Amino acid sequence: MRILALNSSPRDNETSKTELVLQTFLTGARRAGAxxxxxxxxxxxxxxxxxxxxxxxxxxxxxxQQDDMTDVLFNRYLEADLVVLASPIYHATMNARMKIFVERTMPMMDPLKEPPEAGGVPHRFEKMPKVVALSVAGYWEQTMFDALSLTWRMCLGNDLIAEIYRHSSEFLSVPEFQVTVQPVLDALVDAGEEVVRQGKINPATMAAITQDLAPADIMARLAREFWSQAPEV
Ligand SMILES: Cc1cc2nc3c(=O)[nH]c(=O)nc-3n(C[C@H](O)[C@H](O)[C@H](O)COP(=O)(O)O)c2cc1C
Structure with missing residues (x-):
């Protein structure tokens, strides 16, 4: 299986939590042979x-138009067996960079064809990759992904085989949380293996990925502390 992951975070790879979650997932996918x-x-x-x-x-x-979408990304997308669309949550949905990319996939649709029975858009090309949607959010509630999930399901229909959404993202690399975070990372590796081997993620794995790191009131207090100590850029 050839996987193409597209990460739309503007942050460098050491800082980006999208990158942390994505690469942990891909570790499992590679372990399963992808x-x-x-x-x-x-x-x-x-x-x-x-x-x-x-x-x-x-x-x-x-x-x-001509740009990197037409010259590089469009074909790379179509060549993949599986695409991972990885975006941080910005204002309750995908960030603008990912949205611009998605809008430029319009040529992949053919309005003259019947839409697939399972929903989603009618494909122009015979072979389309399956898609895993992946996102992280700073807030500590899973509902933060509701709008994004609805968007992906409406746009991708049956091409969307899994969604990986991890809240409380900024705490994933806080040393004091590592004991609680490790089971989340382990589950992300499992998710990568499961997607490659069986085309879906087991409910128990999803539950481990989305588990709370601490009760909401504690997360709220820690978030305020985090921002009061955040380094200036
Ligand atoms: C412009 C902007 C908007 C954001 N909006 C939300 C939001 O609506 N909900 C949320 O939970 N986090 C929000 N966040 C926090 C990010 O989702 C969080 O910092 C995440 O880790 C960013 O991903 P990255 O580290 O891969 O760049 C926002 C961050 C920025 C910079």
């Missing part, structure tokens, strides 16, 4: 969709 590569959207020039429908009408299947 070949995985990560591309960082911050390194690519992706223009906004023009809304011209040129990719449906003038040049079906191809955007009328």
């Amino acid at each position: 070949v995985a590569e990560t591309l960082y959207l911050r390194n690519y020039k992706i223009k906004h969709c023009l809304g011209c429908y040129g990719c449906w009408l003038q040049t079906p299947g191809k955007c009328v």
Whole structure:
């Protein structure tokens, strides 16, 4: 299985919690035999969709613009067996960089075809990758991913085979939390293996990934402490 992971965090790889969760997941996927590569959207020039429908009408299947999306990312997406779309939660949904990328996948849709029975969009191309959605949120409630999950399910239909959402993200690398965090990381490795071997994540693994690190009132207090000590940039 060839996996292409796209990480839309603007942060460097040592700081990004999307990266931590993503790479831990990919460790499990590789353990199960997959070949995985990560591309960082911050390194690519992706223009906004023009809304011209040129990719449906003038040049079906191809955007009328030229940039890294048309030159690199579009084909890399189609070549993969599985794509991991990894975005931090910004304002209760995917961040803008990921949204710009997603809007530029418009040429992959064919409006003349019937939509799949299972929902999602009608594909233009015969082979489309399956997708795993992955995200992290600073807040300590799983409901923070509700809007993102609805968006991915509506856009991807049956192509979406798993969703990995980890709240309380900034605490994943706090040394005092490592005992509590380790089972989360172990479960992320398991999730990578399960997706490759069986195409889905077991409910017990999901429960371990999403487990609370501490009760909400304690998380709220710790979050205030975290921000009062955050280093200036
Ligand atoms: C502009 C901005 C908006 C954010 N909005 C939310 C939000 O709505 N809910 C939330 O739980 N966290 C929010 N966060 C926190 C991030 O999700 C969190 O810091 C996460 O770890 C960022 O991912 P990264 O470390 O991979 O960049 C926001 C952060 C930024 C910078």
